[in-house]
Amino acid sequence: MTRRQKWAGIALAVLAVATVVPGAHAEPEPPPGVAAVPVIEPVVLGEMPHDPMAFTEGFEIDGGVLYEGTGEVGTSQLRELDPDTGAVRKAVDMPGRYFGEGVTVVGDRIWQLTYTDGVAVEWDRATLTPIREVPLRPQGWGLCRDGDRLIRSDGTARLRFQSPDDLTETGGVDVTKDGRPVTGLNELECVGDRVWANVWPTDQIVRIDPATGAVDLVVDASGLRARGIPPTAQVLNGIAHVAGDEFLLTGKYWPTTFRVRLG
Template structure:
């Protein structure tokens, strides 16, 4: 499998459901529309244009990146100031890797359709174990108490950070309508930011209700030197306050932006 063909089929299969729910069912009470903003670019750094970015997270002065594709997936440490790759290790088993998140001295990394999550030792970047996960893995973040996983649908799934046991979940909606294609995630101050595949949209989600309370239209980033052959926006790493690093699959640039 190359690029995002399999994900496209999964996402496209959900469209009729989303359209029917949103367009054909009257709502007893109007839902206020989530505001839409554009990112404000603060600065930019280099990003490996060969990286099929699946996960992005800053912790302890290190920018961690997970890359995908079967047989080519890696877990990487980057310099957040320059984008330079400090260390890179191959994901075991030839898995098609997906989202990542840091939990203490560990890093969890999802796989797409292999049915496992890989737990890494953060200091040595060596695998500790593999744990079974039901369903597809797309994005992953840690809110300080639980792992939150996306699987390409409109549902966020909650997991125990110790062993990946599923402990709950919530369905995500924007203006009362399901939001499918939830992809790379970032947990910040009790909220979840998510790339919406295969678009240039980022949404901010209240994980208690599943409601989207902010929408980011990042389509303008393509005009800043992103080649047409690059793939979708995918990668959100919180820096501080309202500032984030964002990038995409095969993007040559990482942007530091203000959101909200």
């Protein structure tokens, strides 16, 4: 059992309690003199099927294709999905027994992180065949493209800036909300001048200004579980920008992907 799997069980228990304990999703009060970050809920516009066996780690739409990276040792994949129906068009296994993590498209290539394997895999986008592997430390969780750089999470409160050519680290920023660090940053989506991040082990998403690290919006997506998500499903993890304020959201072992409006 990996550390992520062990803690996933704890997260399930926490989430189960949160569904029945009043105020379980209440935000802590900000420090004196700090304005509270607004909290919203997603507006559901539609639903489509999602593979309930997919341990979703990366989610991104580019060129009319929904790319999904899945995790777990020995079953991790890179997938092409139809963004309108959720149908899997193509799926390929990661090299070896890598635990796959976040993905992002860079031109004719795709980068896919690994959890604790110490490498990232570069894929040919057209054929979904591996091109090379590059070193990656300390861990890989989420990844997105922000203009001429990539932004990576590693489960801490830090976002790392990296070169899209070889993942060389070029800088970073520590993320805070109401003046406090936000740890557990997971799957990422870069949209405009903001980064949206799943916060593990919760069903929350935060919107981050990568220039300062400040969270300026929180999305409480826990209500999506009432729409047919079984108790055995794990946390929300998967943010794909559609257009404007519309996104696709899903989770680990979730049978549904939700088209939502955020904002």
